[in-house]
Structure formats: C-alpha cells, structure tokens
Amino acid sequence: MNRLISSLRLLVRGSALSLALGVAAVLCPSMGWASDTVTLASGETLTGTIERDEGDVIVIRVLREGKEERVFLTRQEVLKIVRGTADTQPSKIQKDASSATAPASPGSSGPAPAKEGAKAQGAGGQKKSDDPKLQALTGRPTRVAVLNFGGPSSWKLGNGANQVGEMAIAEHFVGALPLLKKDNVDVVIIRVNSPGGYTTEVTEFHNIFREYKKHFRCAAWIEWGISAAAMSPWVFEEIYMYPEGALGGATSHFNGVAAVEGFDLEKTLYRMELASAEGKKHPFIARAMQIQAALSVNIDENGNVTYFQDETGQRVINGSSKVLTLTSKDAYDIKVSKGTAATFEELMGVMGISEWETAGAEATKFVDDGIRRMNVAREEIVITMQRYQMALGAAAGTRDMDARRREVGVARSQLTRMRKWMEENPLLGLNVGLQGMGWFTEQDRLLRDLLRPPQN
Amino acid sequence: MKTMGQTSKRGVSNRGVGTIVRGLLAASLLVASAGLVASPMVLTAGAHAAARAELFKAGDKVKVTLKDGTVLEGEVVEHTQAQLRIRIKKDIGTSTRTLESSEIASVALSDGGSSNPAPGTPTAPSRPALGGTATGAATDRNSPFIAGSSMDPIGEETKTIYVIPFRGEFGRNVAIPPMAEIMADAKRLKPDIIVLDIDMEFINNGRETQPQLADPRVFFELEIVRQLMLLFTDEVRDDAAFVNRNGEKPRMVAWVRRALGAPAFLPWVIPEIYYAPGALHGGIGHVERISGSPSQRVREKMIGIMLATAEGLAIKGGHDPIVVRAMARTDYELSVDYVGGKPVFRNDMLGQEILTDAGGLIEERADTIDRVARYQGNDWLTLTSERALKLGVARGVAGAMDDLAFELGVARDFRVLNGRANQVLTDWSRELLRTERDIVERIRMLRQTQVNGETPEERNRQRGRIIGLCRDIIRMLDRYKDSLSPTAIGFDIAPLRQGLEVQIAEVEQAIRADRR
Numbered sequence: 001m002n003r004l005i006s007s008l009r010l011l012v013r014g015s016a017l018s019l020a021l022g023v024a025a026v027l028c029p030s031m032g033w034a035s036d037t038v039t040l041a042s043g044e045t046l047t048g049t050i051e052r053d054e055g056d057v058i059v060i061r062v063l064r065e066g067k068e069e070r071v072f073l074t075r076q077e078v079l080k081i082v083r084g085t086a087d088t089q090p091s092k093i094q095k096d097a098s099s100a101t102a103p104a105s106p107g108s109s110g111p112a113p114a115k116e117g118a119k120a121q122g123a124g125g126q127k128k129s130d131d132p133k134l135q136a137l138t139g140r141p142t143r144v145a146v147l148n149f150g151g152p153s154s155w156k157l158g159n160g161a162n163q164v165g166e167m168a169i170a171e172h173f174v175g176a177l178p179l180l181k182k183d184n185v186d187v188v189i190i191r192v193n194s195p196g197g198y199t200t201e202v203t204e205f206h207n208i209f210r211e212y213k214k215h216f217r218c219a220a221w222i223e224w225g226i227s228a229a230a231m232s233p234w235v236f237e238e239i240y241m242y243p244e245g246a247l248g249g250a251t252s253h254f255n256g257v258a259a260v261e262g263f264d265l266e267k268t269l270y271r272m273e274l275a276s277a278e279g280k281k282h283p284f285i286a287r288a289m290q291i292q293a294a295l296s297v298n299i300d301e302n303g304n305v306t307y308f309q310d311e312t313g314q315r316v317i318n319g320s321s322k323v324l325t326l327t328s329k330d331a332y333d334i335k336v337s338k339g340t341a342a343t344f345e346e347l348m349g350v351m352g353i354s355e356w357e358t359a360g361a362e363a364t365k366f367v368d369d370g371i372r373r374m375n376v377a378r379e380e381i382v383i384t385m386q387r388y389q390m391a392l393g394a395a396a397g398t399r400d401m402d403a404r405r406r407e408v409g410v411a412r413s414q415l416t417r418m419r420k421w422m423e424e425n426p427l428l429g430l431n432v433g434l435q436g437m438g439w440f441t442e443q444d445r446l447l448r449d450l451l452r453p454p455q456n
Numbered sequence: 457m458k459t460m461g462q463t464s465k466r467g468v469s470n471r472g473v474g475t476i477v478r479g480l481l482a483a484s485l486l487v488a489s490a491g492l493v494a495s496p497m498v499l500t501a502g503a504h505a506a507a508r509a510e511l512f513k514a515g516d517k518v519k520v521t522l523k524d525g526t527v528l529e530g531e532v533v534e535h536t537q538a539q540l541r542i543r544i545k546k547d548i549g550t551s552t553r554t555l556e557s558s559e560i561a562s563v564a565l566s567d568g569g570s571s572n573p574a575p576g577t578p579t580a581p582s583r584p585a586l587g588g589t590a591t592g593a594a595t596d597r598n599s600p601f602i603a604g605s606s607m608d609p610i611g612e613e614t615k616t617i618y619v620i621p622f623r624g625e626f627g628r629n630v631a632i633p634p635m636a637e638i639m640a641d642a643k644r645l646k647p648d649i650i651v652l653d654i655d656m657e658f659i660n661n662g663r664e665t666q667p668q669l670a671d672p673r674v675f676f677e678l679e680i681v682r683q684l685m686l687l688f689t690d691e692v693r694d695d696a697a698f699v700n701r702n703g704e705k706p707r708m709v710a711w712v713r714r715a716l717g718a719p720a721f722l723p724w725v726i727p728e729i730y731y732a733p734g735a736l737h738g739g740i741g742h743v744e745r746i747s748g749s750p751s752q753r754v755r756e757k758m759i760g761i762m763l764a765t766a767e768g769l770a771i772k773g774g775h776d777p778i779v780v781r782a783m784a785r786t787d788y789e790l791s792v793d794y795v796g797g798k799p800v801f802r803n804d805m806l807g808q809e810i811l812t813d814a815g816g817l818i819e820e821r822a823d824t825i826d827r828v829a830r831y832q833g834n835d836w837l838t839l840t841s842e843r844a845l846k847l848g849v850a851r852g853v854a855g856a857m858d859d860l861a862f863e864l865g866v867a868r869d870f871r872v873l874n875g876r877a878n879q880v881l882t883d884w885s886r887e888l889l890r891t892e893r894d895i896v897e898r899i900r901m902l903r904q905t906q907v908n909g910e911t912p913e914e915r916n917r918q919r920g921r922i923i924g925l926c927r928d929i930i931r932m933l934d935r936y937k938d939s940l941s942p943t944a945i946g947f948d949i950a951p952l953r954q955g956l957e958v959q960i961a962e963v964e965q966a967i968r969a970d971r972r
Binding site: 153154156158159224226227242243244245246247248249250251253256257258259291292316318321322323324325326327328329342343382383386387390391394398403406407410 | 632676679680682683686690691693694725747749750751752753754756757758759760761763764765767768769771772777803937938954957958961962965968969971
C-alpha cells in the first residue's frame with residue numbers, strides 16, 4: 001500500500017515547497033498561455049504566464065516536466081520582466097486536451113492540461129452522470145461514499161484532536177482514491193470535523209481533491225470546518241453543513257502568537273483566490289476568513305447574492321474588524337452552502353439524490369483507520385522520542401556490550417515506531433522537532449556504530 | 457507554520473508547565489478538600505424504608521441479576537425493602553451502586569446460597585415494570601424518590617417523564633460517562649418525555665468563580681458541550697431502539713433554573729426550553745477577551761470561531777442564534793421590537809427594548825457593578841424567565857413538576873419515572889472523590905518507595921512496584937481525565953501523566969541496567 005501511495009503521490013503532488021520560490025502544483029482551469037519572461041537576479045529565466053504583478057509579489061505560471069506550476073517571487077528577486085503575446089486559441093486547446101497530450105517544454109505555447117471534470121466510465125461501460133434523469137434511466141442507484149476529514153464528534157476524541165496535518169492528512173485520501181474507483185463510487189462526501197492545523201497540508205488537500213473531482217461528484221459536509229479545515233475543501237463546488245456547523249476562521253498564525261504577514265500571507269490569499277475560482281465561490285468570502293475584512297451582501301428577490309468587501313451591503317455578514325466564521329444559516333443565505341443536513345438521509349435529499357446506496361466501505365475504513373493511527377501517534381510520539389533518547393544515552397554511556405545491545409534494541413524499537421508514523425505523516429515530526437526523514441538515517445548509523453565493540 | 461482554531465484543554469491553571477514526577481513529588485501536594493463537590497443529591501429512604509429486609513447484611517458477597525439481564529457481583533453495603541447498595545470492584549478501585557428493588561430479578565450469595573424468597577415469605581413490594589412511582593403530585597427534585605408514590609401500574613394513556621438533573625460542576629459532575637449511563641437507563645425505561653433539569657452555576661475546580669460576571673474561558677468547554685449534547689440529540693435520533701412504549705421518539709425538554717457559565721450552552725440544542733420563575737441563563741459574555749494573543753487578527757479569529765460554534769448549537773435546536781450572540785458579545789448593539797407579540801430583532805438601539813448596548817466598547821454605557829451583581833446589566837445579555845419568554849426562547853415558565861407537566865400538555869395524566877439518574881450522578885461524584893484520593897495516596901506511596909535492596913532482584917522488585925503505581929495512576933487519569941480536579945490532585949492532569957510516563961521509562965531502563 002505504501003508503494004501505491006508513493007506512486008499516487010507522484011501523480012498528484014507537485015515538487016517540494018520552499019519559502020523563497022513557493023512552488024505548488026496546481027491545475028488551473030480555463031486559463032490561456034502567454035510568453036512572458038521573468039529574469040531573476042540569480043540569472044535564471046522563467047517563461048510562462050504572469051498571473052500577478054503587483055506590490056511585492058509576482059506570480060508566474062510555468063510548465064515543468066509537463067506539469068503546471070506556480071512560482072511565487074518577491075520583487076527583490078526579479079531583475080526584469082518582459083511581457084510576451086497571449087495564446088490566440090486557448091479554448092480550442094482546452095477542448096482538445098481531454099485526450100492525453102505530450103508534455104510541453106517551458107516557454108512554448110503548448111496545449112493546456114486536460115480539462116477538469118472529465119468523468120470516468122462506470123461499471124459495465126455505462127457513462128456515469130450527475131444528471132439524476134440519466135441515473136434513473138440506467139436503473140441503478142447512486143453509489144455514495146463518506147470519508148471522514150477528522151474523526152466525527154460522535155467518536156468523542158476530546159479536545160485537541162483532528163488537526164489538519166496531524167490526524168486529517170491528505171495522504172489518507174490519496175490512498176483512498178483507488179479504493180473508491182475500484183468500488184465504482186459515484187459521489188464522495190468529505191465529512192469535515194477539524195479545528196484546523198498546518199497550512200502546508202491545505203495545498204496537498206487541494207491537489208488530491210482536484211483529482212477526486214475528475215472522477216466523482218464531490219461535496220464537503222461540514223460539522224466543524226475551522227481554519228485549515230475550512231480552506232482544504234474550498235475547491236469543492238458543493239458544500240453542505242450540519243445545522244450546528246461552523247466554517248471559517250482561517251487566519252494563519254504561529255502558535256497563536258503572531259499572525260502570518262507579508263509574502264507568506266499573500267501566497268495564502270492568492271491560493272485561496274484560486275481555490276475560490278475552482279469552487280465557484282466569491283473570493284471575498286475566503287479573504288474575510290483569512291484577514292480582518294468586511295463582507296456584506298445584497299440578496300435579491302430571486303435569492304441572487306451580490307458580495308461586497310465592505311459594510312455597504314444590505315446585510316453585513318462580517319464586520320471590517322472581524323475574521324469571518326460562518327454558521328450554517330449564514331452560509332446557506334449567502335450561497336456558500338448549498339444546504340443544511342443533520343443526517344445522511346437529509347443530505348441526500350438536499351443533494352437531489354433520490355435513490356442511493358452506500359459504497360466505498362474499504363475507502364472509508366482506510367481513512368478512519370488512518371485517523372485512529374494518527375491519534376495514537378500524536379498522543380505517543382513525544383514519550384516515544386523520550387524513551388528513544390534515554391535508551392540511546394544509556395547505550396552510549398556503557399562499555400558493557402550486553403547492556404549496550406539491550407539498550408540499542410530498545411532504542412531501535414522506539415525508532416521503528418516513530419519512523420513508521422512519520423513515513424505515514426511527516427508533519428508529526430514537528431511535535432518532536434523533526435523535519436524530514438534524514439534524522440532517522442543518522443540514528444540508524446549511530447545505533448550501528450554503538451554495536452561495534454568500543455576501542456580501548 | 458500552523459493555522460489553528462485551537463481550543464484549550466480543560467483544567468488550565470495559572471501554574472506553569474509541569475515537570476517530571478520526581479520534581480513534582482518534591483513539591484508540596486494539595487490535599488483534596490472533603491467538600492470539593494457538594495453533591496446536592498440526597499439519598500433518603502423516605503417512606504420506602506419502613507421495614508428492613510433481613511436477607512443480606514453489610515459485608516455479604518452477593519450476585520445480583522437485574523431484570524434486564526445484567527449480572528453484578530459485589531459486597532452488600534446496605535439492604536432495605538426499597539434498595540440494595542453494593543460495592544463493586546472495578547479495574548481500579550471500587551464503585552458503589554444503588555439498585556432499586558424494582559430493577560432486581562434475584563439476589564444470591566456468591567457462595568451459592570439463594571435469596572429467592574420461599575412462598576409466603578414477605579417480599580419487597582412489587583413495582584410496575586417501568587419503575588413508575590409518582591402521580592401528578594409535587595416533586596422534591598433533590599430526592600430520588602417521588603413523594604406520593606403509587607404502586608399502580610402505568611396506564612397506556614399516562615405520559616411518562618424521565619428527569620435528568622444537571623447539577624454541580626460542568627465537566628466534572630456533568631460529564632460524558634455518567635450522562636451516557638443515565639441515557640442508557642432512560643432508554644431502558646422508554647419515557648415519553650426526557651427533561652434536562654438544569655440548575656448549574658459558575659464552578660471551576662470545585663470553587664465558585666466570578667459569580668454574576670461573565671467568564672469567556674467557558675468557551676473552551678464548547679468542544680465538550682458539542683460531544684456531550686450528542687447524547688441527547690443525535691444518539692437518540694439515530695438509535696432505533698430509543699423509543700417510548702408506543703415506538704415513538706421521546707420529546708426532549710430543557711428546564712432551566714440556573715444555567716450560568718459553560719452550562720449556558722447546554723439548553724440550546726434542545727428544541728423545547730422551559731424556564732423556572734427567577735431563572736438565570738447566561739454568564740458567557742466578554743467573548744472578546746477569550747484570547748490573550750498579542751495579534752488582534754488572531755484574537756478576532758478565535759472570537760469568530762467560538763461565536764459561530766455557540767450560535768451553531770442554537771441553530772441545531774431551532775432557536776435564533778442572534779440571542780446567543782447577544783449573550784456572548786459586549787461590543788454588540790441589539791434591540792427588539794414586538795410585532796404581533798413576536799420579537800423582531802434590530803442590530804441597533806432603536807427598538808422598543810434594548811437588549812445590549814455595546815457597553816464593552818463604549819465606556820459611558822458600561823454597566824455599573826450594582827447592575828452586574830443583580831444580573832440587570834446590558835453589556836451582555838442574561839436571560840431571565842420573563843425575557844426568555846418574550847424573546848421566544850422559552851415555551852413557558854414552570855416552577856414545579858406539576859407546572860411543567862401542564863406546560864407540556866400532559867398534566868392530566870403523567871408519571872415521573874423513578875430512574876437511576878440521581879444515583880448515577882451521586883455514584884459518579886463519589887467515584888471521582890475516591891479516585892482523587894486514590895491518586896494522591898499513590899503519589900504519596902511513590903514518594904516513599906525506596907529502591908535499596910541488596911540484590912538486583914530485590915531492587916527490581918521495588919522498581920516493579922514503582923512502575924505498577926505509575927500505571928495505576930495513569931489508568932485512573934485516563935478513565936476520569938476531564939472530570940478530575942487538578943486542585944484535588946495537586947497537579948495538572950496532562951503534565952502529571954507525561955511525568956509518570958517518563959518515570960516508567962526511567963525505571964524500566966534502570967531495571968535493564970541492574971543485572972548481574
């Protein structure tokens with residue numbers, strides 16, 4: 001399963017993030033290509049489409065090894081910008097892109113990647129469709145799977161559980177994807193109950209959820225979607241809420257002390273603008289969830305909503321000094337949520353699914369087991385690290401080889417536990433000051449060395 | 457970097473982060489005060505203890521089979537016509553359980569002697585299968601026995617009411633484990649109506665805190681509230697077997713006498729709320745002070761999250777969340793017009809009645825202490841029974857059970873069921889006190905245990921004892937964690953647990969090192 005997950009990871013993830021370049025793999029719908037050139041102070045040249053050039057931030061979309069990437073740059077890094085010409089037939093290229101295309105090299109006006117939303121074939125060769133009429137004609141009920149983003153409240157995990165990047169991790173959803181496809185699932189409900197967590201995991205979730213959208217009708221069902229847990233499913237067009245649900249409060253900060261500012265904030269705001277476009281939500285909403293920004297609306301007699309990033313609308317949803325968290329009522333009124341549902345049956349009703357059957361049990365279990373494993377890991381990783389360090393210290397502190405072997409054995413078993421957890425979720429290492437797996441390689445060497453007889 | 461909508465763990469104290477147990481043991485311990493939790497539940501035999509059964513004496517080891525098939529084994533504490541109290545051994549410590557005669561199918565000595573009464577032997581009075589005892593007479597809410605009890609069977613048309621008392625300290629006395637046990641009892645009795653009888657004030661760590669003032673820290677209890685209230689909402693709804701005698705779902709009713717501080721969140725998920733005369737519901741103001749972060753944006757984030765979560769509870773119960781907002785915020789203007797008797801809220805002060813005047817933001821409007829002390833301030837909203845009725849929060853006002861029954865439309869023929877709710881809560885409180893004492897005692901034993909044998913075997917035996925004591929304490933902490941009092945134990949729970957784990961690791965290492 002780990003190899004499967006690794007190979008899937010290559011398909012859906014972009015290259016590693018760095019603060020300076022801030023690269024994230026994004027599949028961007030409905031955008032043309034230009035031949036803009038950015039020359040960096042380092043001498044490197046990037047060619048692609050400049051999406052943003054204002055203030056201190058420049059964002060250029062490039063193709064690397066056939067994949068679109070967005071490169072975030074500060075003004076100080078850029079020596080020169082030359083605007084090229086836009087592609088003249090972007091729409092035609094996108095239509096043709098439903099079949100596989102050869103990767104384009106950076107700088108060429110190659111075809112855009114496959115348009116999102118292409119649906120896979122269903123069982124028996126029948127084309128699955130969201131259209132309820134076609135479902136009825138094919139005579140089969142809609143197969144619906146529910147995956148938990150954080151353990152539901154009914155698990156009673158207590159305070160502090162379900163954090164994004166700790167217990168709700170994108171890797172589990174990567175692993176669940178083939179299980180869903182194998183079970184011919186039509187609709188995937190992501191049930192969200194999380195107080196938020198690591199911003200970096202949001203990008204991973206956006207990537208995997210984009211992949212989900214290619215194969216299934218997807219919807220988020222919000223029990224508690226706070227901070228990173230609000231941002232993660234934002235790429236979904238369909239959001240539903242529990243009556244007691246809360247969605248928003250997405251300010252990024254460093255352990256509650258300082259809010260993220262400057263370039264890092266701009267990156268986050270921009271990513272959420274893109275996610276808003278994908279999820280067909282007005283960008284003012286996500287912005288008001290991230291910073292202190294007003295949000296007001298006019299709602300006409302037909303229920304159409306006009307949004308304002310100030311308090312001039314007829315109804316003020318969020319004051320200018322506040323950070324927005326939506327209740328189910330407000331979310332529905334301003335069309336962030338398509339409906340409120342307390343039970344799964346109610347959810348099917350508001351989603352317009354009249355005949356359904358639950359599916360994807362293996363995928364559901366896969367994700368749930370992962371949540372429980374990560375719950376154990378987060379509770380025990382600190383003491384496991386302490387046990388490891390004690391055993392390591394004891395091994396290094398004795399010349400008695402029998403005693404040393406015993407301590408190395410204990411150390412190895414603790415190391416194995418932590419390695420397994422971190423292979424599944426590298427972010428867990430932050431609880432014990434670890435970033436990346438390199439530390440384990442070093443510890444393996446240390447332990448091997450300790451088993452060599454001491455030289456007199 | 458982390459993006460968090462974080463909630464703090466319960467029991468945060470002003471002491472700093474704990475250290476390992478050895479350091480903690482060196483500090484002076486706070487001994488639990490005997491009166492830490494004044495459980496208002498009074499056990500009284502009342503009219504039912506007219507004659508004592510001679511069947512079993514205190515100290516007898518018995519095996520009790522209940523009518524629902526449960527089998528319990530323990531030691532008799534007291535046996536009367538109406539009740540059997542037995543002490544049952546648990547994994548850690550013991551617990552005392554009180555059983556009504558109506559619940560018991562048979563009692564036998566554990567050595568095989570039978571208690572089944574021979575023909576002609578006087579027996580405890582039989583009771584209706586549902587354990588119903590009360591007619592429509594007035595109720596002493598502190599007694600598990602309902603005055604004016606009747607042994608008549610409950611008629612088909614009689615509406616049965618199961619009362620769950622919410623008393624004491626939220627998170628300690630009102631906690632998930634005892635409430636889950638009570639709801640299991642309610643399910644067994646198949647009531648038509650379940651009443652959450654809420655009479656709770658500001659209590660933290662056994663002490664009254666900031667009476668009449670609002671404590672924004674209560675918002676950190678919201679996660680526990682969310683999980684607790686599932687017992688009374690979703691879990692009843694989703695359990696096909698949780699029905700009344702007619703196969704219908706029971707009505708859930710909240711009856712508010714006092715709901716101040718964290719308990720103020722409890723009634724909102726219940727669609728039908730009634731208030732007692734003189735009721736007070738609130739004490740959750742000043743949400744703006746919930747976070748001490750130096751970043752205003754982070755503070756606003758926390759405020760927004762907590763407000764939306766609290767308002768979500770009201771939405772779940774079908775109530776207008778704007779009332780919760782006014783109870784929580786002191787920077788908020790809210791007034792109300794009454795149109796056709798129905799409240800129409802306004803986000804300004806131009807309505808017929810001003811509910812809140814943003815006194816937390818505008819100094820000249822700030823409440824004076826005499827108004828605050830009398831719950832008459834309007835910097836934040838406190839609901840009284842009159843106001844709750846006018847604002848459409850309360851369906852009615854009822855002082856006694858008869859009045860409540862009238863409001864519920866069942867006054868003609870109702871019976872309050874003699875469930876185990878009071879007893880469960882009493883037993884739970886006793887268990888907590890006993891567990892806290894046990895923990896303190898084990899910590900004392902840890903301090904006193906020396907490792908000084910002459911052989912590795914002797915020393916490792918002593919070390920094994922230390923590990924056993926540490927594990928005992930950890931098990932108790934894990935079982936009761938959110939309900940234990942750090943004040944009673946003398947340590948914050950999480951650091952104590954972590955310190956014990958470290959202690960175990962150190963001792964295990966010493967065992968490995970101490971070999972011939």
